Amino acid sequence: MVRMTELSHIRNFSIVAHIDHGKSTLADRLIQSTGTVQDRDMKAQMLDAMDIERERGITIKANTVRIDYKADDGETYVLNLIDTPGHVDFSYEVSRSMQAVEGSLLVVDSTQGVEAQTLANVYQAIDADHELIPVLNKIDLPAADCDRVAEQIEDVIGIDASGAIHVSAKTGIGIHETLEAIVKHLPPPEGKRDAPLVAMLVDSRYDSYLGVIVLVRIMDGVLRKGDRIRMMQNGSVHTVDRIGVFRPKMEAVDELGPGEIGYITAQIKQVRDTRVGDTITHEKKGAEKPLPGFKPSQPVVFCGLFPMDSAEFEDLREAIEKLALNDASFSYEVESSAALGFGFRCGFLGLLHLEVIRDRIEREYGIELITTAPSVIYHVYMKDGSCVELHNPADMPDMTHVDHVEEPRIKATILVPDEFLGDVLKLCQDRRGIQEDLTYAGSRAMVVYDLPLNEVVFDFYDRLKSVTRGYASFDYYITGYRTDNLVRMSILVNDEPVDALATMVHRDRAEMRGRAMVEKLKELIPRHMFKIPIQAAIGGKVIARETLAALRKDVTAKCYGGDVSRKRKLLDKQKAGKKKMRQFGKVEIPQSAFINALKMDG
C-alpha cells in the first residue's frame, strides 16, 4: 500500500524529446535504479508495451509510472513520470501530458543535437509554464559532443544549458544526478486537501477485464474508493470501484490526494462519459468550476476505413469506439460507399497515426480493413455563396457549381545539415512550398516553409528522410486556409471510376500526379486474365493512362495423382490470399493499393 504523500514530497514530470533521443530508455533506468521494478523483470523500453510500439521501436502512447526515490537529503519522494512519444503525429500526447505535471526532462541526443521536435517540445513547455531540465543523452557513444549540443541548446532554444545533465540511459551514467535534479529543480505540485475534488481526466483506455480505466491527476481534494463522482462535462455519475497507481503494474491505494497521479475504474460503460480533458469531481459538494480542459487537437488527415467483410461493420464500430477512448485525437463518422459498403470516415493527426490505428484495429480486434486514399479537409465555396467542408474527394460537388476551393496550409520547420539543404529546398519547392525563413545554427540550417498540407500529409516525411539520409527533422502546425486552383482527379480502373482512389490535386500538378498514380497502380494491381486500362481523369477529360497487360501464363506443368492434394491446397491458399483484395467491377485491387498509390517517388 502506498501512503498519502505531502505535496512537498511529490514531483510530477514528463520526459520529452525528439523521436528516438532515448526517452523510453531513460524511463527504464529511472524505474530500475529506484527499484520500482526488479532487474529480472526489466526489458528494454518496458513502457512501450503495445505490439506496434515494440515492432516499430517507437512510443505511441504516453505512459505514467509512479516511483519512490530516497534522495541525498534523506527524504523519500514520490515521482510521477510520464514517458511521451516523439513522433510529430503524436504531439498531442505530449501537450496533454504536460498539463498533468509541473516540469519536464528535455532529452537531447548528444550525437544528434537539437531537432525540430526538440524545439516544438520547448514551445509547448513554455505554453504550459513548465520548468525544463535539459538532459544530454547517449554520452556513451563516441560521436557524443556535449559541448557543441549544449551550445546549440543555448543558441537555438535560448535556455541555459550549463546545468544540463550528462546521461547515458543505456549504461546508467548520470541517472542519480537526474533524480537529484528532479527533486531539487522541479517545483512540487500545489493543491488543497480540504477543497472540493478537482481531478483532471488525463487519459483513458479500455481493458477487456476491467472496463474503462481512467488516468487522473488530482488538483484539489481527495479521491477514495467508493466515492460517487461526477463527470463535469455531461454530469454523468459513477461509483469508484478501484483506485491505484501504475508502478508500472496497477497497484491499489486507499486514496489519491492533491498532486497525485493514478487510475480509477468506475464501471463506466459509455465512451462519451470519459472525455479526455474533462474534470472529475464529487457528486455532492463538488467543485463549481471545471478545469479549462485541453486544447482540442484537430485531425488533419482523413480516410475511409471499411471492413473487408461487410458483416463486420458493427464489430468495427465497437473497435473504433474503444480506440477513440484511448486516443482523443482521432475522430470518426459513419460513411457509405458504392463500392465498399458501410464503413467510417476517420480523421488522424498524420499518416503514421492513421497506420497505427489501422494496425491496432486489425490486430487487437481481428478485423481486416480496406483503407481508402487519405485526404485533408477542403473548403469548397459554392456559387450560391454556401461553403462545404470536403473530407472525402469522392463527394466533391460538380465543378460547374463551385466558385472556388480553399486548402489548409502549414508552417513547416525543418532542421537539416548544410550539405542536404539543396535537396530539402527542392523537395519543398516541388511540393508547392513558399520559403519564409532560412537561418543557420552552426553547420545546420533551419528553414521555415509555408506548404499546402495535402502535399505533406502522405509521404513528405518519408521523402525528407530519404533525401537527407535521415539527418533532417521536421515539425509543422496548421496556419489556415488559402484558395488555390484545386480540382478532383478521378481514377478509372477498367473504365469504372473507383471512389476510394479519387483525390484533390492542384491543377498544375494534376498531369504529373495522375501519371504517377496510374503508373503506381499498374504495379500494385496484379495482372488479370484480361487487359485493364487504368486512367486518371479530371471531369470527363483523361489526363493519364496506362494499360495493365493481361496475365499470360499461370498454369501448373505437371499434375498427376500424387499432386492432387497438394495442388488443391495451394490453390485454396492463393484463393484465400485473393480475399485481401476488393472487387471493383471485374477487377480485384489489393487493399494496400489505396494508400500506396499516393506515395510518390519524387
Add this chain to the structure above:
Amino acid sequence: MVDDWKNGGFAIYVHWPFCQAKCPYCDFNSHVSREIDQERWKAAYLAEIDRYAAQTPDRVLTSVFFGGGTPSLMDPDVVHAILDRIRYHWPAANDLEVTLEANPSSVEASRFRGYAAAGVTRVSMGIQALNNADLQRLGRLHSVEEAIAAFAIAREQFDRVSFDLIYARQDQNLDAWQQELEQALSMAVDHLSLYQLTIESGTAFGDRYDRGKLRGLPTDDLAADMYHATQEICQSAGYDTYEVSNHARPGCESQHNRVYWRYGDFVGIGPGAHGRLSIGGGRFATVAHSAPGRWLTAATDGSTELHREPISREHQADEFLMMGLRLSEGIDTERYAALADRALPTEKLQHLSDIGMVELIPGNLRVTPEGRAVLNSITRELLSG
C-alpha cells in the same frame, strides 16, 4: 454419389523410388541407393497389393502404371510378379494399359524385352532434351544418341511409346525449342509429354534459384510464347493437346493419367504413393510413408499408410474441377453439381466465357487453348469457398 469414381475409372499406381542419380530439378520421391534387395521389395509390393485388393473388390481395372524414380531399374521378374498378382485380384478391361517409366540408357533398354513379356504395353521415356549440352545441365546420365537408340528398341518391343521433354530451360530460345520439338515429332512417337521446367523448392535448382544463381531462365513472356508455340506445332503435326502438357495422336492418350484427370479412383502402392479410394459411401485420400526403408518395414508389418483422410464433398468437387479442367474435353457440369451440391457460379462462368477463357456447352465446361495458359487463375475463380 457412391459411384462418382466410375466416371473416371480405376487404376493402380506402383512407385519405384530409386534412381541412378538425382536430377537437380526433380522433387519426386526418388533416392539413390547402392544395395536394393529386389526380392524383399517384390514381397512388400505383393503384400500391399493383397491388402488393397481386399478393400476394392469387384472393380474393373483400367490401367497400371509403374512410375518413379526409375522403374526401368526394376528386375523384369519383379514387374512380372506384380502384374500377375494384380491380374489375379482384379478383372482387367480388354484394353488394359500397363505403362512403365523408363530412363533412356542402354542398360535399361536391355530389360525392355523382359518388361514386354511381363505384360507392359506402353513405355514412357524420360528423354528431357535433344541436345547433349542441355542434358548435362539437367544432370542427366544419358546422351541424345543413347536416348534415340533406347527409343528405337522400345518402339520394337511395345505397341505404344511416349517420351517426355522439359522445355523453357536455361538459355533456351523460342527458335531452338521449336526446332527441337519438330525433331521430336519426327521420331514416330504416338504421345509426347512436354513440360515447362518448374523450379521446385527443396531441389538443387530450387536452392540455386533462391540464391539468385540459376541464370538464363525464360521470362514469363517468353515462357508464354513457348507454351503457345508448343500447342500450335503439335496440333498442326496431328497431335491433340488433350491435357495441359500432354499431346497424343487420336486414340493414343494415356489411359492411366486420364483416370487422374477424370477423377477416378486409384490405388497408390509404393513409398510416398497417393491414392483416392471410394469406400463405404465416402472417398478417401491415402498417402504411404515416403522413406523407402520405412515403407519397406511397414509393408511387412501390415500397412504402409501414413494417412487416410476422408475428403469432403466440397473438396471432391474442387479436386474434380482442378483435375478435369486440365483436359481439353473439360468437365461434366452435372457431375460437378452432384458432388458440390450446387452448380458452378453462373456469373463467373459468363465472365470467363466473355473474355474467351472458357467454352460453355450445355452440360460441359471446357477451357479454351488461350485459357489453358492461365488455367490456375481460372480454377481459382471457380473453386468453392
